[in-house]
Amino acid sequence: MVDMVKTHTGVSFGLTEEQKMLQKMARDFTTAEIIPVAADFDEHATFPEDIFHKARELGIVNMNIPAEYGGVGASPFEEVIVAEEMAYGCTGISTSVSTNALGDLPIILAGNEKQKAYWLGERLVDKGEFVSYCVTEAGAGSNVVGIQTRAEKKGGSYLINGSKIFITNASHAHFFTVFAKTNPDAGHRGMTAFIIDRNSPGVKVGKKFDKMGQRASDTAEIVFENVEIPEENRIGEEGQGFYLAMKVFDYSRPGVAAAAVGLQRRALEESVKYAKQREAFGTPIYQHQAIGHKIADMAINYEASRLLTWQAAWQVEMGIVNSKVPAYAKAFAADMATKAAIDAVQVFGGYGFMKEYPVEKLLRDVKIFQIYEGTSEIQRNIIVRELFK
Ligand SMILES: Cc1cc2nc3c(=O)[nH]c(=O)nc-3n(C[C@H](O)[C@H](O)[C@H](O)COP(=O)(O)OP(=O)(O)OC[C@H]3O[C@@H](n4cnc5c(N)ncnc54)[C@H](O)[C@@H]3O)c2cc1C
Structure with a gap:
């Protein structure tokens, strides 16, 4: 491992004392909580919900939620220190426990104050919920512009129709950040992001996939059938989704x-x-x-x-x-x-x-x-x- 090297240029390949403490905390957590169960969770494809909550108490999940919404407010650098440690123990478990930090990013990067306070603060931090990030569809993975999920404006709401595939943590997620087409003729300018509550009528989460690896992570399909969501669940402006x-x-x-x-x-x-x-x-x-x-x-x-x-x-x-x-x-x-x-x-x-x-x-x-x-x-x-x- 690279250790503290500080030069007169100000470039440092080492960690500060605080970063080393964070690394040690994540390493100790991995040794105590992840490594002993990794093989069993892999064999039985067990979702590590308890591990997520223990990690949450320590402040090593949901790390990117800013402190003003009750989150840890960690830096991206601190996030990668922790990610390496947990993945050392089991990348299936680490994927499950860290997926909120992907699902919440559309809200962190483009959400308004009300959305951040509610979805980040109340739902993820206070209630300890899960969020999944939903772009991929059966017919469009690498080609993000090719998604077919449609969001039609109806008065003060949007009607969502379509489906998403291979969505990490979908079986357990309480809400989803979803990319859909508001204007199917406008190519990459016709895509918009939304927050969809799992309890909305018309949301159906399919059976989880049986995978070759990272089996402690959950991967499932989601179908949206005439799901009506309020306009206030749109993230950013129409057309900014891509x-x-x-x-x-x-x-x-x-x-x-x-x-x-x-x-x-x-x-x-x-x-x-x-x-x-x-x-x-x-x-x-x-x-x-x-x-x-x-x-x-x-x-x-x-x-x-x-x-x-x-x-x-x-x-x-x-x-x-x-x-x-x-x-x-x-x-x-x-x-x-x-x-x-x-x-x-x-x-x-x-x-x-x-x-x-x-x-x-x-x-x-x-x-x-x-x-x-x-x-x-x-x-x-x-x-x-x-x-x-
Ligand atoms: C376990 C798992 C978890 C996932 N979690 C999520 C999630 O949480 N949310 C989400 O939205 N998605 C998720 N995905 C989807 C994942 O991001 C896509 O599977 C991935 O982007 C590839 O898309 P695809 O499977 O449709 O493959 P395709 O796009 O069909 O690609 C097939 C092959 O063709 C190659 N290819 C395609 N286009 C090009 C090109 N232009 N140039 C060169 N090569 C090309 C690809 O590299 C690949 O090798 C997950 C997938 C898996 C398997």
């Missing part, structure tokens, strides 16, 4: 990258431990250069992913609006985490393929990092767009 969805990703991608970094650290530490103790041909396997080098690459990629993630979070904190660095961080950390998990299984040999060893789960859990919140291909499209504009 820009808002893209802005949300600039804020959320450092956190996803941080989770991939946490998984890399787990793969690295498990590999070091195993390669020291396992012998083949009369020597610990790390002394076979093919294995030692794999683990060295894991360490290099982990540190590099983490630095990019920190830079992306720092940039958000500094108010620098730029999709490029969050895309670098998300793409690199996801790709390197995938490589680390594959290589960790290789280091463990046949045992790596068995459920009783922790790296089998890492390999199943890791794949989604290259898919959700923009696939690795889409991150590269963003980078090309930014480089050539």
Whole structure:
């Protein structure tokens, strides 16, 4: 791990004393509450509701809700410190407990005072509810502009019709931030964001999906059938939804990258431990250069992913609006985490393929990092767009 290095340029790759304390708190929480149950929650696809509430009491979930609405008011940098620690324990559990910090972003970034006080303050902070972020549809994932969910203005309300797929925490969410078309002929200018209460008549949440990995996270479909919501549930102006969805990703991608970094650290530490103790041909396997080098690459990629993630979070904190660095961080950390998990299984040999060893789960859990919140291909499209504009 990089430790405190402060130079005369003012650049620091280290953590302040407060950040180190936060990191320790999240690490201790992960050790006590997440690691012991991770395998069982994975096997039974258990939603970690109790863990969420314990983490909430400690102030390590809902971290991005500003203090004026009763939240922790943490910085994006503090969020990535915590995300790495919890993901080290289990990325399924960490995804579940951190999804509010995605679902609430449209309100934080574009909501009005009344919306923030009610949905962030009363609903998320005081009542401890869950919110899901709903963009993806069966026919439109990467192509966000292709969504079909329709929001029609009817007097002082909107009528919502359509469906969303692969929505994290949908089975448990008390409300949803939903992107819909207010003007289907206006392309990306025809999209608007709304807050939809789960109890609204016409909201139906489907059965949760049975997944390959991150099984302690909940993923389900939501159908909106003539759901009538008041105009005051519109987030921002009509037509601003696409820009808002893209802005949300600039804020959320450092956190996803941080989770991939946490998984890399787990793969690295498990590999070091195993390669020291396992012998083949009369020597610990790390002394076979093919294995030692794999683990060295894991360490290099982990540190590099983490630095990019920190830079992306720092940039958000500094108010620098730029999709490029969050895309670098998300793409690199996801790709390197995938490589680390594959290589960790290789280091463990046949045992790596068995459920009783922790790296089998890492390999199943890791794949989604290259898919959700923009696939690795889409991150590269963003980078090309930014480089050539
Ligand atoms: C477990 C899980 C949780 C999720 N949680 C949420 C959530 O909470 N909220 C939400 O809104 N969504 C969520 N998603 C959806 C996720 O963001 C999408 O699955 C993802 O964006 C990809 O969309 P798609 O599945 O439709 O794939 P597609 O867009 O159909 O892509 C298929 C393949 O084609 C590639 N491709 C597509 N277009 C291009 C292009 N222009 N250039 C190069 N390659 C391209 C993709 O990279 C991919 O490899 C979740 C998905 C999963 C699996």
